[in-house]
Amino acid sequence: MDTGIAPKRGRGRPPKQRNGFSDTREALLRTGVEILTEKGFSATGIDEILRRVGVPKGSFYHYFDSKEAFGSELIDRYAAYFAHKLDRFLLDDSRSPLERIDGFIANARQGMARHRYERGCLVGNLGQEMGALPEAFRARLTQVFTDWQARFEACLLAARAAGEIPADADCARLAACFWIGWEGAVLRAKLERDPAALDLFADY
Amino acid sequence: MDTGIAPKRGRGRPPKQRNGFSDTREALLRTGVEILTEKGFSATGIDEILRRVGVPKGSFYHYFDSKEAFGSELIDRYAAYFAHKLDRFLLDDSRSPLERIDGFIANARQGMARHRYERGCLVGNLGQEMGALPEAFRARLTQVFTDWQARFEACLLAARAAGEIPADADCARLAACFWIGWEGAVLRAKLERDPAALDLFADY
């Protein structure tokens, strides 16, 4: 039932798509994130992504220099998407700081459930397999964690100012601890295909 | 400088080593654990293990039916080794329950430092890449976590009985939470090649 999809590719430069655009590059990145959050970097072959998107190999290397460059862009894209999502919750003035955090957790939980707990966190996945990854990824991945922590810390500081947490709470430490534990919880939830670990950790 | 090592293999069954035994099967398993704690299952080729041990392919498939069967044994071996290590600390009568836990954490920290934070937890590694692993691993891996949690819970119960933690503490939940967070901390420590995450989480 190729309804609209399967655009019947031909040789050479494709005719300019007036609308209903099917940006090949974009599709590769989107599908790349999907598969890598499930299986990681090393275990994912380029051919698998290509097959899923319905694009030949040549196109991939037209848009990306290498698998490493592709992975790099995936990290950037995922980090940006996630930072935006964090802001959407953690900067929501209509709720108290702690409520915002709960909102984020609930949303992330829903997200995992929607994909039947088959997808984890891209940054966590790649972090775990760093031993087999291009060394350039390391700095980028830690940097992403630092960024997420900073956003979280800001929200905790607001919570402290609002008296929702003790006045002597070390918000930077708390934020760091949250992400350490959260990544652990996502890992377990994915392994067990069960949100129990997420819920358990959410009541930290 | 092949001092004693490099045993100069020849064809056919090797002469029985009176002593200074070099059990091939054992060597494969030991090296397998080493490499898999660094790079995981999918990213590790059998040839790589073979090269490191200095054993030809034929020997590998003489001892193991497949890569999957090999991986299965590695999980068992690692789980047993780790359970023994846990008991060594958590059942140490000469210290208080909470001191025992601190002892285990300190030991694990040392262990990671000794390998320059290049090796993580085999169970955590494989858990993360479950999406690309034989489905049979899933049950085994969760079972290992359950086992470790039980040992930890027993120690927490002792701590509660000794008055080291509040009498209304939910030890099962605490134990589950510990392993969730601990795996997250190990992941970060490995990614950043730095024990900061371990220390941070240790003061939970």
Added chain:
DNA sequence: CATTTACTAGCCGATCAGTCTATTATTCGG
């Protein structure tokens, strides 16, 4: 119409997990 841009088909050498045959040391039945 010539050049540039956007793209694709098909192939490459390397490596993957796994198989096969050969070779030799040991074990064991008689």
Added chain:
DNA sequence: CCGAATAATAGACTGATCGGCTAGTAAATG
């Protein structure tokens, strides 16, 4: 003590898949 069976090794080999490359085709552009 001998011969058959078996255990342990060696390493060439297979088909599939890996990441990556190249030559070329067709639309867009001037």
